[in-house]
Amino acid sequence: MEERQVEFRNVSFRYQEDMPWVLKNVNFTIGPDEWVAIIGHNGSGKSTIAKLMNGLLFPQEGEVYVGGTKVNADTVWDVRKQVGMVFQNPDNQFVGTTVRDDVAFGMENHGMPRDLMVNRIQQSLKAVRMEKFERHEPHRLSGGQKQRIAIAGVLAVSPEFIILDEATAMLDPKGRKEIMQTVSDVQQERDLSLITITHDLQEVTMASRVIVMNGGEIWMEGSPRDVFSKKDHLTEIGLDTPFVSKMADHLKKEGVRLSREPLNHQELLEDLCISRSTM
Amino acid sequence: MHISFDHVSYIYQPNSPFEHRALEDLTFSIESGSFVAVIGHTGSGKSTLIQHLNGLLQPTEGVIHIGDYTLKAGEKNKHLRELREKVGVVFQYPEHQLFEETVAKDIAFGPQNFGVDQKEIDRRINEAVKATKLPEALLDRSPFDLSGGQMRRVAISGVLAMEPKVLVLDEPTAGLDPSGQKQIMDMFYDLHKEKELTTVLVTHSMEDALSYADYILIMNHGKLYREGTPLELFQQEDVLEAVQLDVPEVIAFLTKAKKEYGINLEYKGQSLAELAKELAHQLRGGSDHE
Numbered sequence: 001m002e003e004r005q006v007e008f009r010n011v012s013f014r015y016q017e018d019m020p021w022v023l024k025n026v027n028f029t030i031g032p033d034e035w036v037a038i039i040g041h042n043g044s045g046k047s048t049i050a051k052l053m054n055g056l057l058f059p060q061e062g063e064v065y066v067g068g069t070k071v072n073a074d075t076v077w078d079v080r081k082q083v084g085m086v087f088q089n090p091d092n093q094f095v096g097t098t099v100r101d102d103v104a105f106g107m108e109n110h111g112m113p114r115d116l117m118v119n120r121i122q123q124s125l126k127a128v129r130m131e132k133f134e135r136h137e138p139h140r141l142s143g144g145q146k147q148r149i150a151i152a153g154v155l156a157v158s159p160e161f162i163i164l165d166e167a168t169a170m171l172d173p174k175g176r177k178e179i180m181q182t183v184s185d186v187q188q189e190r191d192l193s194l195i196t197i198t199h200d201l202q203e204v205t206m207a208s209r210v211i212v213m214n215g216g217e218i219w220m221e222g223s224p225r226d227v228f229s230k231k232d233h234l235t236e237i238g239l240d241t242p243f244v245s246k247m248a249d250h251l252k253k254e255g256v257r258l259s260r261e262p263l264n265h266q267e268l269l270e271d272l273c274i275s276r277s278t279m
Numbered sequence: 280m281h282i283s284f285d286h287v288s289y290i291y292q293p294n295s296p297f298e299h300r301a302l303e304d305l306t307f308s309i310e311s312g313s314f315v316a317v318i319g320h321t322g323s324g325k326s327t328l329i330q331h332l333n334g335l336l337q338p339t340e341g342v343i344h345i346g347d348y349t350l351k352a353g354e355k356n357k358h359l360r361e362l363r364e365k366v367g368v369v370f371q372y373p374e375h376q377l378f379e380e381t382v383a384k385d386i387a388f389g390p391q392n393f394g395v396d397q398k399e400i401d402r403r404i405n406e407a408v409k410a411t412k413l414p415e416a417l418l419d420r421s422p423f424d425l426s427g428g429q430m431r432r433v434a435i436s437g438v439l440a441m442e443p444k445v446l447v448l449d450e451p452t453a454g455l456d457p458s459g460q461k462q463i464m465d466m467f468y469d470l471h472k473e474k475e476l477t478t479v480l481v482t483h484s485m486e487d488a489l490s491y492a493d494y495i496l497i498m499n500h501g502k503l504y505r506e507g508t509p510l511e512l513f514q515q516e517d518v519l520e521a522v523q524l525d526v527p528e529v530i531a532f533l534t535k536a537k538k539e540y541g542i543n544l545e546y547k548g549q550s551l552a553e554l555a556k557e558l559a560h561q562l563r564g565g566s567d568h569e
Contacts, residue, residue, distance in 0.1 A: 240457030250555030
């Protein structure tokens with residue numbers, strides 16, 4: 001099997017035996033250096049997927065493979081070296097008394113030499129623009145700052161997969177953009193796959209592939225452009241579409257011809273200019 | 280209830296090495312019955328500001344008036360209980376504060392503490408769950424068996440059951456999916472109108488500030504940076520950008536259309552459908568100056 005990929009094979013999961021299935025026969029593969037966004041309404045099974053990827057949960061049916069290794073109780077510690085995870089609420093993921101201790105925590109668990117740790121702490125704090133806060137106490141930071149520290153902690157371990165489980169939900173708009181830019185830079189510089197679980201449509205357009213979850217099943221898989229061109233169906237399952245996508249729809253109703261589903265302002269405006277010259 | 284801040288400052292841990300000035304010389308007022316959005320990047324002092332609105336924090340300097348209540352620096356406030364009965368605060372991730380055995384008990388906790396009788400509490404529970412669209416069948420369930428979205432509604436119901444006059448919302452839709460976000464915001468907006476509440480919304484969503492607020496306060500480094508109506512403030516992209524804020528997407532789009540493509544459309548609060556119509560008209564060669 002291909003190394004450095006995450007694979008779900010016929011995975012089903014439920015929290016208790018008398019509870020409904022949260023995931024039903026889910027199959028997908030995330031390859032090396034891919035950026036995959038997983039979207040879906042609350043309760044569609046997105047976060048459960050994330051927890052199955054690093055062995056916080058194990059499936060009742062089917063198998064999850066990370067880097068060719070089947071995730072189970074025996075392999076979970078190896079798996080977690082490869083899968084870094086950042087959760088939604090920054091207050092629930094702090095252990096260190098200073099920012100540097102906190103960033104070091106993951107590395108300490110993996111027994112890294114001190115010199116390397118010192119180096120990595122500085123590098124990863126710089127990547128999230130928190131280098132000035134090395135000696136600060138985490139609980140005194142704002143929500144957005146805390147989240148950047150959490151991301152730094154994951155970067156420091158240098159995993160092959162990073163899962164951001166609604167990690168930007170609590171950040172302000174500029175903070176969100178910064179984090180996404182940071183994550184995107186890191187993804188390009190280092191060999192790693194990125195899995196973002198998100199409601200933020202801007203984040204979705206940055207991914208190379210989108211998996212849409214609904215009622216515990218994969219409802220659709222495709223490029224952001226493919227997915228957003230099905231906007232009527234997305235609305236049906238409680239999802240939103242980006243502003244440009246809605247604007248494009250209204251324009252089409254007004255008889256304006258567009259050549260493709262726009263993903264950003266630029267694409268829509270370029271299309272409008274072509275249509276202006278031909279109208 | 281009318282709210283006013285008069286030269287209010289707040290310092291965390293004064294006279295210690297950790298001293299931190301979170302609010303500095305804030306002066307503004309909020310009209311009774313208005314819907315005010317407080318925006319500003321993370322750490323700008325928004326949350327510190329709203330913690331003054333029900334007396335969780337007391338100003339280090341200055342005076343705050345909330346209706347008939349006065350919070351003054353250096354004075355012990357005796358009427359906090361009454362104030363807290365009038366000012367309902369929905370904190371960030373309010374579902375983390377659920378603790379009771381059943382949904383009904385959790386919603387009843389606030390009014391019970393303020394000595395409301397059981398009959399009235401039952402009435403309020405019913406009204407609150409109706410407003411938040413929680414199925415009544417859930418009232419006897421444990422709040423911890425519910426989904427995240429439902430837990431959020433239980434927590435909000437608990438605040439509504441206090442029947443506050445002022446509703447303070449600290450990013451009430453964070454972490455919800457888009458349709459959940461819209462439902463919750465529409466619900467708050469309906470309540471605001473119906474009960475003639477004074478609503479203060481802290482948000483990172485410029486779109487929500489544009490859609491719901493009559494007035495906006497922009498915070499930066501603990502100071503009031505700008506105030507005004509959404510249409511006034513959101514036209515000034517550079518002013519917002521200087522404090523790390525974005526303009527709502529519709530305005531950003533129209534600005535770009537004008538600057539780079541010579542498409543001239545002014546934003547006056549139109550819906551997307553209306554804008555598309557005007558845009559299509561322009562593309563066909565029509566203009567306002569015919």
